[in-house]
Amino acid sequence: MNELQAILEGFESSQKNGEITFLATVVKTQGSTYRRPGAKMLMTNTGRMIGTISAGCLENDVFEHTQQRMSDGEPIVVTYDHTASEDILWDFGLGCNGIVQVLIERLEKESTPNAIAFIQECFHQKHLGIIATVFAFEGAVKVKLGSRLLLYPDGKFITDIKEANLIQSLIADSQAAFANQKSRVSNYQLPLGNVEVFIEVIQPPTHTVIFGAGHDAVPVAQFAQALGWQVTVVDCRANEATRVRFPLPCDVILSRREIVQKQVFINAHTNAVVMTHNYLDDREILKMLLPSPARYIGILGPKVRTERLLEDLRSQGIVYNTEQLRRLHSPIGIDIGADTPEGIAIAIIAEIQAVLTNRSGNFLRNRNQPIHQYNESNSNLLLTT
Template sequence: MNELQAILEGFESSQKSGEITFLATVVKTEGSTYRRPGAKMLITNTGRMIGTISAGCLENDVFQHTQQRMSSGEAIVVTYDNTASEDILWGFGLGCNGIVQVLIERLERESTPNAIAFTQECLNKKHLGIIATVFAIEGAINVKLGSRLLLYPDGKIITDIKEQNLIQSLIADAQVAFANQKSRVNNYHLPLGSVEVFIEAIQPPTPLVIFGAGYDAVPVAQFAQALGWDLTVVDCRANEATKERFPIACDVILSCREVIHKQVFIDDYTVTVVMTHNYLDDLEILKMLLPSSARYIGVLGPKLRTERFLEDLRLQGIVYNTQQLKRLHGPIGIDIGADTPEGIAIAIIAEIQAVLTNRNGNFLRNRNQPIHQSYASNLNLLLPT
């Protein structure tokens, strides 16, 4: 279970227990910070916290804000400036030379638009969604802090924002964020002032299909589950005991290589690991995966084995192009010297994560660019109608 899923479950349990709940969201950062925009933490009035917005330095302070400043139920934004010398005096000493802005809001089950329910739907239905949240206001503008616009995959819009100029620009920018699948911070100028908005892409869990159900596949499944990925295990030996070995899997498919293509769904978001330890099974699986739109295809075993697969497929008349081969990783995994099932599993999951984020898996100390994705503000000028 990943952090977001844990927060959603925490909200449900807090509603059943009658606790008052708050959500803290990092909406903007500058410079070096531990978490980036979109990081969330659920806080209850009893002091229970789920998720993190820092390395553990800001969480208690955010809790104090929920106790002392939010009796009216109105959202607030707290800015932590770690570039100032006062950072040490206040006791944070984060070690990150940056600025963090945190939106804190009280959660209500019946609120409209309901970002919690929308996020839960994105995860349950496995589709992308966009949440645009106002977190800074300057001037006499008829917009409230914490106002939102939600964009569904079918283009449906739900919003409590009344400013029509802002709505139209938000819809356009939300559609861009949906197409790019990336979050960003935008600054909008209106006739009577300006607002800043965090446009957040809510990503569904990464679907991982593991072909193979040996004991070395178990740690791969466990690490994927820890990341909150949507896991499917395919056992080509159709062994009923497999279901007991993988209780954490979202789905266990007992199959054989002749019909496997009818039982497994692969789309543009799917990442796959082939580790059946059976040459003919792996060959048939690759015959299915190479022409598919799978984002990542990893094959366990030495390079010569993968090359033999490709040659055998060619002899069978299977046509594959350079673009398809770019998605094929064999041998599979990052080069970390792993030689145990657990170590190999770490190498596999690390490589998939690197592919998903378009990174090369090198040492961070050798990286000359910022570690995290940039959320630079985009200036939009809105003219009166």
């Protein structure tokens, strides 16, 4: 279960228990910080906290703000400046030379637009979504702190923002965020003032399909689940014992290579790991995966074996283009010298993570750019009537 899933479940349980619930969201950072914009923490009036917004240094202080400053239920923004030496005096001492801005909101189940319900819908329907949230403004603009626009993949949107020009610009920027799947902070200059907005991309849990149900597939499933990914295991031997080896929350599909393409749904958000240890099974699975929209395809085994698989497919008159082959990773995993099932699983999961974030998987000490490479330079847009 990932952090957002835990927060969603925590919110549901808090409503059943009659607790007052707050949500803290990192909306803007500058310099080096432990968490990036979008990091969230759920808090209840009973002191329960789910998720993190720092390395553990800010959580208690943020909770105190919910108790001391939010009796009227209105959102607030708290800024933590760790570039100043005084932070040591305040016992924050993050060791990160950066600035963090945190939006704190009281959650109401019936509020509109409802960010929590929207995230839940994105997860259940397995689609992207955009939440554009106002966290700062100046002047006589028709917005409030915490006002937001929710954008669906089909272009439908819900908003409580009254500034028509701002709405149109937010829709355009949110659609751009859909395209590049990157959150951003934007500053809009309106005729009557300025508005700063965090445009957040909501991603459904990563879906990883593991073709193969041997003992070496178990740690792959376990590590993927530890990252909060949705895992499906496909056993082409149709062995009932597989359900015992991969208990819930894994989905287990018992299949045969002749019918596997009818039982497994692959979309653009699917990562596929092929480790059946059966050449004929791998060939049929590869025939299905390469023309599919899967964003990652990894095959266990030496490169020469995969080349032979591809050559067999070519002999059947099946030819794949460069773009299709670009998603194929063989041998699978990053080079960490792994030779145990657990080590190989770490290498596989690390490679998938690198592909998802468009990173190389090299040593961070050799990286000259910021670790998170978050675009902190706001876009400044002048909106006129």
